[in-house]
Amino acid sequence: MNKSVKPAAFSTCPHDCPSVCALDVELLEDGKVGRLRGSALNTYTAGVICAKVARYSERLYHQDRLLKPLRRVGAKGEGRFEEISWDAALDLIATKFLDIEAEFGAQSIWPYHYAGTMGMVQRDSIHRFRHAKGYSLQFDSICTNMAWTGYVAGTGKLAGPDPREMAVSDQIVIWGTNPVATQVNVMTHAITARKKRGAKIIVIDVYRTETMKQADIGLVLRPGTDAALSCAIMHILFRDDLADRDYLAKFTDCPLELEAHLKSKTPEWAAAVTGLDVAQIEEVARLIGQVPRTFFRLGYGFTRSRNGVVGMHAAASIGAVTGCWQHEGGGVFHNNGAIYELDKSMIEAPDLKDPSVRALDQSLIGRILTGDEAALLGGPPVKAMLIQNTNPVSVTPEQELVKKGFAREDLFTVVHEQFMTETAQMADIVLPATQFLEHDDLYKGGGQQHLLLGPKVVEGPEGPKENLYVLNELARRLGAPDHPGFKMTAREHIDWMLQHSGYGTLEELETTRWIDLQPDFETSHFLNGFGHEDGKFHFRPDWGRSAAPNKPASGQAMGPWTTMPELPDQWDAIEAADDRHPFRLVTAPARSFLNSSFNETESGRKKEKRPEVWLLPDEAALHGISDGDLVKMGNDRGIITLHARFYEHLTPGTVISEGIWPNDAFVDGKGINTLVGADPVAPYGGAAFHDTAVWIRKA
Ligand SMILES: Nc1nc2c(c(=O)[nH]1)N[C@H]1C(S)=C(S)[C@@H](COP(=O)(O)OP(=O)(O)OC[C@H]3O[C@@H](n4cnc5c(=O)[nH]c(N)nc54)[C@H](O)[C@@H]3O)O[C@H]1N2
Numbered sequence: 123m124n125k126s127v128k129p130a131a132f133s134t135c136p137h138d139c140p141s142v143c144a145l146d147v148e149l150l151e152d153g154k155v156g157r158l159r160g161s162a163l164n165t166y167t168a169g170v171i172c173a174k175v176a177r178y179s180e181r182l183y184h185q186d187r188l189l190k191p192l193r194r195v196g197a198k199g200e201g202r203f204e205e206i207s208w209d210a211a212l213d214l215i216a217t218k219f220l221d222i223e224a225e226f227g228a229q230s231i232w233p234y235h236y237a238g239t240m241g242m243v244q245r246d247s248i249h250r251f252r253h254a255k256g257y258s259l260q261f262d263s264i265c266t267n268m269a270w271t272g273y274v275a276g277t278g279k280l281a282g283p284d285p286r287e288m289a290v291s292d293q294i295v296i297w298g299t300n301p302v303a304t305q306v307n308v309m310t311h312a313i314t315a316r317k318k319r320g321a322k323i324i325v326i327d328v329y330r331t332e333t334m335k336q337a338d339i340g341l342v343l344r345p346g347t348d349a350a351l352s353c354a355i356m357h358i359l360f361r362d363d364l365a366d367r368d369y370l371a372k373f374t375d376c377p378l379e380l381e382a383h384l385k386s387k388t389p390e391w392a393a394a395v396t397g398l399d400v401a402q403i404e405e406v407a408r409l410i411g412q413v414p415r416t417f418f419r420l421g422y423g424f425t426r427s428r429n430g431v432v433g434m435h436a437a438a439s440i441g442a443v444t445g446c447w448q449h450e451g452g453g454v455f456h457n458n459g460a461i462y463e464l465d466k467s468m469i470e471a472p473d474l475k476d477p478s479v480r481a482l483d484q485s486l487i488g489r490i491l492t493g494d495e496a497a498l499l500g501g502p503p504v505k506a507m508l509i510q511n512t513n514p515v516s517v518t519p520e521q522e523l524v525k526k527g528f529a530r531e532d533l534f535t536v537v538h539e540q541f542m543t544e545t546a547q548m549a550d551i552v553l554p555a556t557q558f559l560e561h562d563d564l565y566k567g568g569g570q571q572h573l574l575l576g577p578k579v580v581e582g583p584e585g586p587k588e589n590l591y592v593l594n595e596l597a598r599r600l601g602a603p604d605h606p607g608f609k610m611t612a613r614e615h616i617d618w619m620l621q622h623s624g625y626g627t628l629e630e631l632e633t634t635r636w637i638d639l640q641p642d643f644e645t646s647h648f649l650n651g652f653g654h655e656d657g658k659f660h661f662r663p664d665w666g667r668s669a670a671p672n673k674p675a676s677g678q679a680m681g682p683w684t685t686m687p688e689l690p691d692q693w694d695a696i697e698a699a700d701d702r703h704p705f706r707l708v709t710a711p712a713r714s715f716l717n718s719s720f721n722e723t724e725s726g727r728k729k730e731k732r733p734e735v736w737l738l739p740d741e742a743a744l745h746g747i748s749d750g751d752l753v754k755m756g757n758d759r760g761i762i763t764l765h766a767r768f769y770e771h772l773t774p775g776t777v778i779s780e781g782i783w784p785n786d787a788f789v790d791g792k793g794i795n796t797l798v799g800a801d802p803v804a805p806y807g808g809a810a811f812h813d814t815a816v817w818i819r820k821a
């Protein structure tokens with residue numbers, strides 16, 4: 123456990139970010155919140171947070187914050203609302219939900235949520251609510267599914283070496299993630315290793331990101347070709363006797379088959395697929411093979427492709443060939459989800475869950491709301507929604523369908539929000555939500571290993587209420603079964619969860635602030651065996667039945683999974699460019715936004731400037747496009763309008779658009795997700811945000 127003291131005020135960053143930073147909160151004399159700082163006492167946060175959260179007061183005291191419940195008076199989406207009281211709003215919602223339930227059945231109501239707050243009380247109480255009423259479930263597919271499935275297919279468990287060990291590595295491979303923007307603490311520990319041990323930093327991405335600018339070696343490859351690179355690296359490791367054969371024999375399922383399979387995966391073959399030079403591939407493979415303490419930090423970005431699960435599994439396989447797992451500062455890390463054994467039964471009430479209720483795919487919301495029968499899983503149409511912590515009209519794929527769905531006159535939509543997002547604009551009832559410094563919660567770090575308390579620090583303005591309040595009040599009005607979870611405060615939930623999980627009490631955590639749950643070295647490095655029953659790393663997953671932390675309720679594999687390669691290989695499943703769509707678009711994150719959060723802040727918008735598509739100057743010229751031109755970008759899903767910018771560090775045929783800008787920041791109000799497809803990625807679903815074929819022409 124970490125040594126820690128209690129500063130004047132502290133909390134935890136609630137945003138959807140692997141870092142989950144421990145925060146020190148400056149309180150000004152007028153009682154307002156000043157700057158937020160990373161706790162120097164927390165060994166993962168190590169005193170560093172991102173700029174957007176450091177200036178959080180801008181979001182907390184933003185003039186556009188929602189402060190009053192609102193009822194729609196104009197047409198759907200027109201933006202005309204009138205203020206009503208909380209009681210009137212909750213009564214109205216309850217009446218509507220009961221009427222809809224009576225007419226169309228409970229499953230026609232779909233509570234929809236995501237990780238706008240990662241606090242387990244405020245985020246996950248919606249499950250208790252839905253189970254209590256038999257409302258439709260949500261299959262969470264939008265973010266982690268491909269990455270987790272691919273990693274766990276190899277390791278059998280969503281865990282890995284202590285992420286702080288990066289600081290004692292001799293080489294760090296940052297693959298398919300842009301931590302300077304998306305999880306800044308990775309850089310803290312990587313730079314420590316460079317300063318103290320001369321560690322090399324290798325970055326693999328599809329354009330020269332801010333992270334790559336800080337790297338010793340940067341590989342810019344074609345999107346969706348990471349498995350080819352991985353195979354060539356492993357080919358070289360076997361070829362040059364850099365594979366650890368003892369380790370392979372002891373810890374992996376089929377090393378001889380893998381070696382034979384990789385014979386044809388030469389660097390020349392991979393160069394043709396990835397667009398890299400043979401020399402670059404040889405160099406990186408040699409470094410990976412020769413430096414025992416190599417730490418792979420595998421991100422989400424490279425898994426947001428239709429072959430992303432295979433890409434993740436292939437990259438993770440490299441560590442099982444070198445055996446870097448055996449060393450401190452070595453191994454392959456993606457996420458620590460499985461180290462937290464928390465009893466969430468009071469929050470989620472699984473005892474009230476009816477296993478026959480359908481789980482609608484979060485990413486398919488556009489198809490679901492427009493009546494696609496397959497997406498509705500044979501059940502009734504969705505007639506009402508309660509939305510918390512997410513902004514689907516901006517962030518989900520197939521935006522044209524999503525907008526069409528939310529515009530339905532016969533859909534009753536309740537949005538509980540901090541800001542008037544695109545989704546709130548489409549609502550019948552808008553409820554104002556507290557921000558994290560105004561409510562209590564408990565957080566777990568996916569990219570690190572602490573369980574952290576995020577207590578309420580300030581009294582918020584009058585008006586906004588926490589998620590828990592809305593759910594408990596609605597449950598009462600809707601005649602939900604009497605469950606103790608509906609009568610508890612957030613602090614009581616936290617205390618209950620801690621005590622029932624064997625992690626002490628709330629009172630104790632208020633002193634210690636966080637608990638370090640990193641398992642011991644042997645466990646973390648899988649030296650007692652990997653997570654599968656046979657204890658081995660699996661080079662050959664059984665894709666139709668592979669272990670995965672999150673599967674659709676049917677348990678059935680989805681998408682074109684039957685053609686997934688049996689062993690790591692380049693899989694031809696991406697949305698390929700063609701004559702009509704010569705470019706492949708990657709919608710990478712912006713540093714100053716977090717998904718669509720923070721895109722309401724003035725400073726963030728200033729830094730990011732405007733929605734742009736970056737492309738190679740030569741390619742732009744072929745299409746008659748100059749730097750700064752307004753262009754149209756489109757495919758069969760829709761057309762958007764934004765500015766072109768020349769960028770030299772891309773592979774031919776690739777274009778980048780950073781950030782989820784507000785839809786209305788685009789010339790015609792159509793956001794970037796107008797272009798992205800929602801077809802489920804094999805084998806267990808997910809959205810391929812970085813895998814979209816498009817055309818571009820001058821507007
Ligand atoms: N500033 C900021 N921080 C964020 C977010 C944000 O939007 N902005 N989002 C948050 C959320 S919800 C999440 S899940 C995490 C995600 O954080 P990351 O794990 O970093 O994943 P992504 O943001 O999807 O993409 C990261 C990188 O993957 C690259 N990439 C795309 N396709 C490929 C490919 O085929 N191969 C390779 N090698 N690279 C590829 C992109 O160019 C991008 O630089 O970040 C969180 N933090």
Ligand SMILES: Nc1nc2c(c(=O)[nH]1)N[C@H]1C(S)=C(S)[C@@H](COP(=O)(O)OP(=O)(O)OC[C@H]3O[C@@H](n4cnc5c(=O)[nH]c(N)nc54)[C@H](O)[C@@H]3O)O[C@H]1N2
Binds near residue numbers: 589
């Ligand atoms: N083009 C493209 N689209 C993407 C991605 C991409 O890389 N490219 N990334 C995808 C990924 S990885 C993800 S995870 C999704 C995320 O997408 P979302 O889950 O929609 O995340 P945000 O856009 O941050 O929206 C979260 C909302 O929750 C609200 N909120 C925050 N805290 C609270 C609270 O306590 N109570 C209530 N009621 N509301 C709260 C915020 O104000 C904000 O509007 O986006 C996906 N969309």
Ligand code: SF4
Binds near residue numbers: 136173176304307
């Ligand atoms: S790096 Fe991530 S967790 Fe840390 S403060 Fe920024 S958004 Fe929050």
Ligand SMILES: [Mo]
Binds near residue numbers: 138264265266
């Ligand atoms: Mo995400």
